[in-house]
Amino acid sequence: MKIDMSGKTAVVTGSTNGIGLAIARGLAGTGASVVVNGRTEAGVDAAMLSITTVVPFAEVRGVAADVSTATGCAKLVEAVPSTDILINNSGIFEPNDFFDTTDEDWTRFFDINVMSGVRLSRAYLKGMFRRNWGRIVFVSSESTLNIPTEMIQHAASKNAQLAIARAIAKLTEGTAVTVNSMLAVPTSFEGVETFVNELAKQNGKPEEQAVAPVVEQHRSLPLIQRFPVV
Structure with a gap:
């Protein structure tokens, strides 16, 4: 199946490795103008090189910004004021004993896994409504269904992400904007x-x-x- 996203801009957060990089590479292959995001300039540069090596015709640019913070999200939006496609992929996971997981750990998980998507969806969704076209995808986790006892904080944050995506999707009724979640496996x-x-x-x-x-x-x-x- 030939997918043509020529003329569309796609922002993929956390796209310097793993699932995010694979998504960015795939979107570049459809002709979309892809914005790679990561926390460091070196990581972003390496990811862009990785994409253009596989997709020589790719239109790709990078923004180094830590989207776990309001400042980082604002930096990304300032660099890319409008996008047609937003992939909320940034996220963290790690095994932690429930009793050893601190308040700071819980806050850290929600800042990156939840608030990054909230802030960026809030920033870009109105523009999608004005153009009457847009796609937002939250990269969630199968941990929302198969909750691991060694990663309760991760599963809780990913379930919050699902709830937010579902609620935002209801706002798009009657438009050509869609909001979906992807339950990724490791x-x-x-x-x-x-x-x-x-x-x-x-x-x-x-x-x-x-x-x-x-x-x-x-x-x-x-x-x-x-x-x-x-």
């Missing part, structure tokens, strides 16, 4: 590998035996029973 990239290896250590398992028991015990929802590669 994928094989550096951040997930660190997470899996940490769990393996906690369970007294060698790293080479890490993935299978983690999938079986903690991530049984994906039918393929392994971590997809992006």
Whole structure:
């Protein structure tokens, strides 16, 4: 199927690696003008090079901004005042014992996993309404359904994200703007590998035996029973 997004601008937060980078690369392949976002200039530059290496004709630019903060979101919106497509992908995850998870940890998770999407959707949605076309996608998690006891703060923040996306979607009734959520499963990239290896250590398992028991015990929802590669 040929998807043509020529003439459309797409902002993808947290797109210097993993799922975000794969989405940015895919959108560039459809002809969209893609805005790569990450916290550092070096990470953004590397991601843009990665995209243009695979998609030589890509129209891609980057904005280094920490969207877990109001200041970072404002910096991104100042650099890109309008967009047709917003992919709220920025997010964090890590295994934490519930009793050891501090108030600061909870706040950190909600700042990046929830408030980044709130602030950017609020900034860009009215423009989509004026043009009567737009797409907002929240990259949530299968942890909203299969809640892991080792990542309660992550699951709670991702469930909040689902609720926000569903409510915003109701605002789009009668327009050509859509808002959806994607329930991502763990994928094989550096951040997930660190997470899996940490769990393996906690369970007294060698790293080479890490993935299978983690999938079986903690991530049984994906039918393929392994971590997809992006």
